[in-house]
Amino acid sequence: MIRNFYHSKDTIKYLERRYGCIKxxxxRDDITLIKDISTQHSLEELHMMKRRIKNSLLYNGDESYISNHLQPTLLGYIVSISTLSISVMTVYSNWLQGLFTKTIDLNKEEIEQKDITELFNLLEPSFLFTVVGLVIVVFFIIILLGGWLMYKKKNQKTSIATHYVIIIDEAIMNIEKDTLKTSE
Structure with a gap:
C-alpha cells in the first residue's frame, strides 16, 4: 500500500490508515500525532489536507434539510401517515356499514333483530382503531430510529473531521514555530 498523501483519494481515510483511528x-496521543504529522508532511501538504477536510465538512456538514429539521420532518410523516390511515379506516368502516345496511334492507323479512345486532357488532371500530394505532406507532418508531441512526453516523463523521482539522492546525503551528526558531 502506498502511504503517500499525493496518491490518496480521501484525506481523512489517508490519515486514519497512516496514523490510526483518533476516536x-x-x-498525549494527539500531541504525538501532531509531532508525527508535522515531521512527515510539508507545510503545503498540511494546508492541502486542511482545505480538503474543511471542504468535506462544508459539503457533508449541517447543510442537509433533514438532518437540521429532523423533528418537524418526523412530525410531518406521523401526521400524514396518521391521517391517511384513519381516512382509509373510516372509508372501509363506512363501506362495511353501507353494505350491511343494504343487506338488511334487502332481507328485512328474513333477518331477526338478534342477527342485525350481531352484524353491527362486527363493525365495532375499537379493533380497527387499535390496529391502525399500532401501525402508526410502529411506523413512527421505525422513522425515529432511522433518523437517530442517520444523525449519529453523520455526527461521528463530522466530529472526526473536525478533530483532524484541529490536529492539522496544530501541526501547521508546530511547523511554523520550528521555522521561526531555525530562522532566528
Missing amino acids: NNAI
Whole structure:
C-alpha cells in the first residue's frame, strides 16, 4: 500500500490508515500525532489536507434539510401517515356499514333483530382503531430510529473531521514555530 498523501483519494481515510483511528485518543496521543504529522508532511501538504477536510465538512456538514429539521420532518410523516390511515379506516368502516345496511334492507323479512345486532357488532371500530394505532406507532418508531441512526453516523463523521482539522492546525503551528526558531 502506498502511504503517500499525493496518491490518496480521501484525506481523512489517508490519515486514519497512516496514523490510526483518533476516536478515543487522549491529549498525549494527539500531541504525538501532531509531532508525527508535522515531521512527515510539508507545510503545503498540511494546508492541502486542511482545505480538503474543511471542504468535506462544508459539503457533508449541517447543510442537509433533514438532518437540521429532523423533528418537524418526523412530525410531518406521523401526521400524514396518521391521517391517511384513519381516512382509509373510516372509508372501509363506512363501506362495511353501507353494505350491511343494504343487506338488511334487502332481507328485512328474513333477518331477526338478534342477527342485525350481531352484524353491527362486527363493525365495532375499537379493533380497527387499535390496529391502525399500532401501525402508526410502529411506523413512527421505525422513522425515529432511522433518523437517530442517520444523525449519529453523520455526527461521528463530522466530529472526526473536525478533530483532524484541529490536529492539522496544530501541526501547521508546530511547523511554523520550528521555522521561526531555525530562522532566528
